[in-house]
Amino acid sequence: MEAASREFDDSRIRPARSVFRGELVIFNKTVAYRLKLGEQVPAGVKRIVREEIKAAVRQLTGAGRADRDEAIHEARKNMKKIRGLLRLMRPELGETYRRENSFFREAGLQLSQFRDAGAMIETFDALRRKYRSELVRGRLAAIRRGLVARKQEAEQQGNIQQALNRTAAALRRSGKRVETWPLAADGFAAIAPGFEATYRRGRQALAHARKHPLPENYHEWRKRVKDHWYHVRLLEGVWDGTMPAYERRLKDLETWLGEDHNLVVLREKAMAEPDLYGGESEIALFVRLADEYRKELRGNALALGAQFYGQKPRQLTRRIGQMWDANKNGRPKAAVSAPVRNV
Numbered sequence: 001m002e003a004a005s006r007e008f009d010d011s012r013i014r015p016a017r018s019v020f021r022g023e024l025v026i027f028n029k030t031v032a033y034r035l036k037l038g039e040q041v042p043a044g045v046k047r048i049v050r051e052e053i054k055a056a057v058r059q060l061t062g063a064g065r066a067d068r069d070e071a072i073h074e075a076r077k078n079m080k081k082i083r084g085l086l087r088l089m090r091p092e093l094g095e096t097y098r099r100e101n102s103f104f105r106e107a108g109l110q111l112s113q114f115r116d117a118g119a120m121i122e123t124f125d126a127l128r129r130k131y132r133s134e135l136v137r138g139r140l141a142a143i144r145r146g147l148v149a150r151k152q153e154a155e156q157q158g159n160i161q162q163a164l165n166r167t168a169a170a171l172r173r174s175g176k177r178v179e180t181w182p183l184a185a186d187g188f189a190a191i192a193p194g195f196e197a198t199y200r201r202g203r204q205a206l207a208h209a210r211k212h213p214l215p216e217n218y219h220e221w222r223k224r225v226k227d228h229w230y231h232v233r234l235l236e237g238v239w240d241g242t243m244p245a246y247e248r249r250l251k252d253l254e255t256w257l258g259e260d261h262n263l264v265v266l267r268e269k270a271m272a273e274p275d276l277y278g279g280e281s282e283i284a285l286f287v288r289l290a291d292e293y294r295k296e297l298r299g300n301a302l303a304l305g306a307q308f309y310g311q312k313p314r315q316l317t318r319r320i321g322q323m324w325d326a327n328k329n330g331r332p333k334a335a336v337s338a339p340v341r342n343v
Contacts, residue, residue: 032051033052033081033230033233033234034048034233034234034235034237035048035235035237036237037237037327040186041183041185041186041187041190041191042181042183042184042185042186042190045085045181045183046178046179046181046183048085048234049082049085049175049178050175050178052078052081052082053078053082053171053172053174053175054175055074055075055078056074056075056078056079056168056171057168057171057172059071059072059074059075059078060072060075060111060164060165060167060168060171061164061165061168062161068160069115069118072111072114072115072164073115073119075111075167076111076112076115079104079105079107079111080108080226080230081230082104083101083105084226084227084231085230085234086100086101086104087101087194087198087227088191088194088195088198088227088230088231088234089181089183089190089191089194090194090197091193091194091197092182092184092185092190092193092194093181093182093183096181096182100174100177100181103170103174104174107167107170107171110163110167111164111167113154114154114155114160114163114164116265117147117150117151117154117155118151119262120147120150120151120262120265120266120269121144121147121148121151123259123262123263123265123266124140124143124144124147124266125144126259127263127286127289127290127293128140128144130293131289134289139282139285140282140285140286141278142277142278142279142282143278143282143283143286145278146270146273146276146278147269147277149276150269150276187324187328188320188321188324188325191231191235192317192321194231195320196313196314196317197313198224198227198231199228199309199313199316199317200313201224201227202221202224202225202228202308202309203309203313205217205220205221205223205224206221206302206305206306206309208220208221209221210302213298215260215261215264218257218260218261218298218301219257219261219264221305222257222258222260222261225250225253225254225308226254228250229247229250229251229254232246232250233247235320235323235324238320238323238324238326238327239323240323243323249304249308250308252304253301253304253305253308256297256298256300256301256304257297257301259293259297260294260297260298260301263290263294263297264294266290267286267287267290267291270283270286270287271283271287
């Protein structure tokens with residue numbers, strides 16, 4: 001991949017603000033998802049995981065302020081943040097990584113069965129708002145009725161709160177295992193291998209999606225972008241002045257790819273059961289609009305992704321390491337001689 005030769009320039013990329021309600025909040029600020037300055041890395045990693053587990057349990061047991069759909073959504077985000085942190089520490093965790101990643105992945109999947117139907121309605125509503133000037137009153141209403149019917153069916157299949165309580169109990173037990181995680185290395189050396197490996201996987205996933213533009217390849221790229229976004233957030237305490245914009249635009253990239261994936265899933269659902277969703281004419285109109293928006297999203301993502309992944313993994317890791325050392329040595333952040341470029 002050819003490295004970019006200029007500073008980040010997004011003037012040709014459309015505004016990033018998502019039309020999807022669930023993506024407008026960058027992150028849940030009630031939990032500080034970052035390593036603290038002066039904190040030993042093993043202690044910081046374990047602290048963050050315990051905090052994310054505690055936050056998820058609060059949501060699932062109804063102790064939070066969100067309604068049930070939003071609570072499940074927030075708990076799933078907690079699971080994803082934990083898995084992002086696991087990937088950062090994977091080189092040191094060894095077999096523990098595989099066991100814990102499998103556990104938190106399964107916990108997220110258990111929650112997804114209650115969240116996905118609601119997420120599809122949000123995706124559809126966002127698409128209809130985007131193209132409201134092209135839709136006469138009542139068009140595509142049958143698709144929404146079908147999505148609501150599917151959501152109601154999912155909710156009637158069992159006691160959702162009992163299932164959420166079981167997941168919460170399993171998460172509480174997992175919190176006790178965190179203290180046994182085999183983490184010993186400290187400083188940036190503990191983080192650098194996982195940070196570099198994740199960024200490299202993102203570069204590879206982008207190249208693969210560009211060469212083979214299949215939905216599953218874009219979805220895989222999105223997961224690697226999300227990992228890198230989590231890792232950048234974890235290091236917020238050592239950022240220099242270039243990094244807040246880097247983090248914001250990285251989130252934009254992840255959001256665009258997430259919206260593309262949601263539209264793919266919704267498109268497949270509608271085409272699989274056309275009678276439930278209003279018949280062929282309604283489905284044809286919806287598919288046209290969804291494909292038009294996905295083309296826009298992918299174009300934006302590829303343009304921004306080329307800038308993010310223009311650096312070599314070792315180069316970016318070295319620059320983050322310089323920020324870490326600048327803080328360790330008490331130098332001002334602005335004194336870092338090699339700011340992060342190309343983003």
